[in-house]
Amino acid sequence: MTQRPDSTQSPDYGAFPDARGHFGQFGGRFVSETLMAALDELETMYRRLKDDPQFQADFDHDLAHYVGRPSPLYLAERWTGQLGGARIWLKREDLNHTGAHKVNNTIGQALLARHMGKKRVIAETGAGQHGVASATVAARLGLECHVFMGEEDIRRQRLNVYRMKLLGAEVIPVTSGSRTLKDAMNEAMRDWVTNVDDTFYIIGTVAGPHPYPMLVRDFQSVIGREAREQSLKQAGKLPDALVACVGGGSNAIGLFHPFLNDESVAMYGVEAAGDGVATGRHAAPLSDGRPGVLHGNRTYLMEDDNGQIIETHSVSAGLDYPGVGPEHAWLKDLGRVSYVAADDQEALAAFRELTRVEGIMPALESAHALAYARKLAPTMGKDQDIIVNLSGRGDKDILTVAEIDGINF
Amino acid sequence: MSRIETTFAQLKQDRRKALIPYITAGDPGLEITVPLMHAMVKAGADVIELGVPFSDPMADGPVIQKACERALAAGTGLRDVLAMVREFRRGDDATPVVLMGYLNPVECMGYERFAETCLEVGVDGVLLVDLPPEECDEIAPLFKERGVDLIFLVAPTTTDARIARIAKAASGYLYYVSVKGVTGSASLNVEEVAARVETIRNLAQLPIGVGFGIKDAQSAQAVSRVADGVVVGSALVNQVAEHADDPMAISRAVSGILADMRAAMDKH
Incomplete structure (x- = not known):
């Protein structure tokens, strides 16, 4: 295994992953032989296009005119006042077309698919947001789209399932394993x-095999680039802290990455603690997991003593995943990002609070980040700034919350 | 010479091809596996691929996924599989045994400890589906030092340059995956396989086993004409599923298929 980098000296975070897709001991390409050629092809194409001005111009154009970027950086004044500490700014990814940050990435990957001449796209989805974002770009480009979704998630996220069908995608129920x-x-x-x-x-x-963790990060980094610029302009300085929820970790890495070399900016990745980290019924591998190999990369995982992946628990389908992106695993070991956890109850409380105090209904995923920001803000000064990534809107979760409230439509 | 080398050398001398059955260890229960291994050897198996169950078998089709689920439900872990090989060796010191599975259970046990235990109990080769040669620089020497073969897959999508690279990292034999897909999927095309095997032969010195899509005596015979070994998995595991509550019936059904394949392959 690769040595841990010297913690006394910060690496140039922008230089990772290395040529073989490793972030220190994490990442890599652990897949069966049949996929190796396809991953090589994807990597070659991506490395060529990412510095191609025309590709970047196409990507930026779609983000501006189709997604509606830049997303606002909104000062939550009333909530800030109630918490009585640092100013809380919300990066409004919930205002993107399709209602979450996921579309930043699907726009980018759909452009890649088109360059590679592929006629069919497939996607996996948990909460359904990535499935919807994939079905959306497929509809726009006239590509056939199949979305794989666990049976349990189909039940929890019926609205998104129907959205995908309306968009012309076929949703394929997955009945194996934990069905998530x-x-x-x-x-x-x-x-x-x-x-x-x-x-x-x-x-x-x-997550997934190299080059996916790299290219998804690059596409999502638009979040952090905008937030950095907006903070300098609106707050007149860099933020003191960033907070984002972490399932696989794409919204978090998107916000964090452009700030990694800014040493004064503290970062908090918030995992889903489910019933509580101590109960074992959670989805927080960085808080309570071990390094292992799943889905093509080495990262922190939730596993038993025999190396079998164990079932996860979270009220939020989008965080219900036993692994995490390898760059997060690396940032944890380096100590650059602090990984913490919020449980179901804390997330639900934050969901209700933001809705009532700011008139913004967050996704249950994003509510985990809000739950931690709620604790963090009062410990900081009133002249300090926190940016919370509001990664998605909560409309999709209304049925889940209603069910918890005992209301059946 | 290792058991795998000896076996392939002897087969070559006899102008026969290797019959390589795969079963998932501990499916449907732990106690059935070792007797089934002996039965398979009796029915004509030359090498046994013993599957290590994993919770997330990404490269496997529904038949072997369900086998993994049954084996895990019975409580089968990697340590149990190694213990099965130890027990098998008490009655059979000649037939090579290759463990086939995914990386994470091995990583969880620790590579060195796993390699050492393989040597100790009599495992001859290890095939980790999600460990390509690119990722095995630090792991491979641990097996090499102990004379345990690392077996790699070659796929229809593998480029010539990669075949050469894989051949350099591999020992024992190469496993050619005859179709794009998961285990137990489509039927193979013998002419395509023949052409690919020819290409691999020009780039690698190792014996070549072919698997995925071999369902019956006829397909086993056809593949045996072009390759050095024939791997059969899902067709056997199907029988295990069908007779899950009757160990004797499993043994009869699996032995029956293998005996038919053996006879067809040995016909000149």
Whole structure:
């Protein structure tokens, strides 16, 4: 295993992953042989296009005119006042087309698919946001789209399932294993291995085999680039802290990455503690997991003593995943980002509070970040600034929250 | 010479091809596996691929996924699989055993400890589906030092340059995956396989086993004409599933398929 980098000296975070897709001991490309050629092809294409001015111009154009970027950096004044500490700014990814940050990445990957001449795209989804974002770009480009979704998540996220169908995608229920996001990802990999010639796999998070963690991060980094510029302009300085929820970790890495070399900016990744980290019923591998290999990369995982992946628990389908992007695993070991956890109850409380105090209904995923910001703000000075990534809107979660309230529609 | 080398050398001398059955260890229960291994050897198996169950078998189709689920439900872990090989060796010191599975259970046990235990219990080769040669620089020497073969897959999508690279990292034999897809999926095309095997032969010195899509005596015979070994998995595991509550019936059904394959392959 690769040595841990010297913690007394910060690495140039922008220089990672290395040429073989490693972030220290994490990342890499652990897949069966049939997919190696496809990943090589994708990497070659991406490395060529990422510095191509025309590709970047196309990407920026779509983000501006189709997604509606830049998303605002909103000062939550009333909530800040109630908490009585640092100013809280919300990076409004919930205002993007399709209602979450996921579309930043699917726009980018769809452009890649088009350059590679692929006629069919597949995706895995948990909460359904990435599935919707994939179905959306597929509709726009006239691509066939199949979305794999665990049976349990289909039940929890019926509205998004119907949205995908309206967009022309086929939603394929996954009945193996725990019937959630990890199993959907297994099934998408199996489909890809079978249809590798004509199919592009749009992975929704910063996990999976190299080059996915790198390219998804690059596409999502628009969040942090905008936030950095907006903070300098609106607050007149860099923020003191960033807070984002972490399932696979794409919204978090998107916000964090452009700030990693800014040493004064503290960062907090908030995992889903489910019933509580101490109960074992959670989805927080960085808080309570071990390094291992799953879904093509080495990262922190939730596993038993035999190396079998264990079931996760979270009220939020989008965070219900036993692994995490390898760059987060690396940033944890380096100590650059602090990884903490918020449980179901804390997330639900934050969901209700932001809705009532600011008139913004957050996704249950984003509510985990809000739950931590709520604790953090009062410990900081009133002249300090926190940016919370409001990664998605909460409309999709209304049925889940209503069910908890005992209301049936 | 290792058991794998000896086996392939002997087969070559006899002008026969290797019959390589795969079963998932501990499916449907732990106690059935070792007797089934002996039965398979009796029915004509030359090498046994023993599957280590994993919770997330990404490269496997529904048949082997369910086998993994049954084995895990019965409580089968990597340590149990290694213990099965130790027990098998008490009655059979000649037939090579290759463990086939995914990386994480091995990583969890620790590579050095795993390699050492392989040597100790009599495992001859290890095939980790999600460990390509690019990622094995630090792991491979641990097996090499102990004479445990690392077996790698070659796929229809593998470029010539990669075949050469894989051949350099591999020992024992190469496993050619005959179709793009998961285990137990589509039927293979014998002419395509023949052409690919020819290409691999020009780039690698190792014996070549072919698997994925071999379902019956006829396909086993066809593949045996072009390759050095024939791997059969899902067709056997299907029988395990069908007779899950009757160990004797499993043994009869699996032995029956293998005996038919053996006879067809040995026909000149």
